[in-house]
Amino acid sequence: MMVESASETIRSAPSGQNGVGSLSGQADGSSGGATGTTASGTGREVTTGADSNGEMSPAELLHFQQQQALQVARQFLLQQASGLSSPGNNDSKQSASAVQVPVSVAMMSPQMLTPQQMQQILSPPQLQALLQQQQALMLQQLQEYYKKQQEQLHLQLLTQQQAGKPQPKEALGNKQLAFQQQLLQMQQLQQQHLLNLQRQGLVSLQPNQASGPLQTLPQDLPQLWKGEGAPGQPAEDSVKQEGLDLTGTAATATSFAAPPKVSPPLSHHTLPNGQPTVLTSRRDSSSHEETPGSHPLYGHGECKWPGCETLCEDLGQFIKHLNTEHALDDRSTAQCRVQMQVVQQLEIQLAKESERLQAMMAHLHMRPSEPKPFSQPLNPVPGSSSFSKVTVSAADSFPDGLVHPPTSAAAPVTPLRPPGLGSASLHGGGPARRRSSDKFCSPISSELAQNHEFYKNADVRPPFTYASLIRQAILETPDRQLTLNEIYNWFTRMFAYFRRNTATWKNAVRHNLSLHKCFVRVENVKGAVWTVDEREYQKRRPPKMTGSPTLVKNMISGLSYGALNASYQAALAESSFPLLNSPGMLNPGSASSLLPLSHDDVGAPVEPLPSNGSSSPPRLSPPQYSHQVQVKEEPAEAEEDRQPGPPLGAPNPSASGPPEDRDLEEELPGEELS
């Protein structure tokens, strides 16, 4: 059920999710086919075969016994198969410390250990070792069983011979051969089942691993028949009609027993796919429908005990059935054990699949070096034809000198939704008014660094203001200057969102460039380039920290410097600008060399002005425009403002540059605060 709904959701996901799509398909295919066919089919087949047994002639008797043996063996194999793959098995420490508690007691105790608990108790290597032990034990039991069967068969043959009905050796050989064939068939069934399990995700073993036990059987069993089963060999033990001597198993399998202490009822482990192979899909689907008043093992009017399916009219009847048919015995214990393994395996598989998903996403979204065609945007950009030209060239021209946020590599995996990104800012939404950078004071650079790949691939509107983005774009360049077109390119390169609606956001970019004094247009050799006047930018709007007196008050009172929010601290850490205050830094070249990457927007709102100063710099000529770096000392920007001194931005007031009233007009520190 969950798988189906999940896959359905995935299928409905936007285009471009090929990986996911195939994933869903896989899930569908496996969940349907596996449980339905192999599992239930096998179980029923066995049952009917046994029921139809009549009796009598030695040959028939032999056949019957073979059938019975097969049935039991199949069950055993299927159960084993369910548990085969679980790296961690139920054996707990008991394997090491000879536990005296009978398996059945240990297993059926209400305090039974859950797989999770076992996983917690045992380390993976331990679990693996235990699993191997268990598998070896299982195999040994199986071999014993076959041996006994063969002995039984041999005894019968002797009996028949003594009865004066000698059977031609050939006939006997044929029977043995038939038996062997059946065993092989059984093994094939097991193999098939295992494959189904693998498809379902129940088994995560590598092909060779998974087939290990299967391959072992064909080798071992014939050996049993040929070797140990040789006529005349005395029966070692009394032959048990039931074939599987779980008592013996229990004795040796104390290692399987969960610690006497512990826990959750079986129901706790019930999982859809985790149902042993003998379960039907119907049961799987019903496993979720437990109601408070019902029993977890009772659903749809039938017993949900693995392999049972007994119809029970009501809960009371079911309880009776449960107590009688599934009492504390070795068989139930074994089944319980298998179920535990199944659950455990499912959990492991889930973890693996999750990890795989993460890896897939990481792979799909994180390849910085790979030339990414812009046809890839998650959402096609209508009317961006001319635009794509730009972006392609942009990609090609991606300046290596440009410092990429180091975090993309270090960042965990591209998050589906970056922190601070409200649903409203997801693409398609209307105008996003407030950007998180403003709201949460998160440095745009760190935010971008962390979610770089996300924004790059997801058609999600970045939670930054245009001004912040423009600034970031400019600051990311070695020389801290960009032409308008380069800014466009940066936008499209960095954000999938800006690969569409170009007219709108480009207009907004131009609007912001013109509107904000912090952006300085400089006539360059190659034309007009835009630079950032950090000081202006800082002054621009200190809404949170400085703009709002109350807010400032709160910050001051509520936060010590040491208690600044993480983002701000990160920003501080990032901004290792020694320079800042030094007017000498104004040289773009030196600045860039010194600040390869850190520029950072220390979060627009938060960034205090390092500057001292007074008036905003007039527009500077290319060489001089300074992206002054701000020293983010702390929120107390007012303090900085108080500092008298030449504006960092205008180290060279004399520098050429069109005197912009825009820049000059404001400037008094006091202004900003208001």
Add this chain to the structure above:
DNA sequence: GCCCTAGTAAACATCG
């Protein structure tokens, strides 16, 4: 409700 900031749209000017 006011004010500030931001986003969007549009008109207009300039320039190559």
Add this chain to the structure above:
DNA sequence: TCGATGTTTACTAGGG
């Protein structure tokens, strides 16, 4: 003339 670029204004909306 056209498109890119740049400036400006108006409006709307979110949030303090």
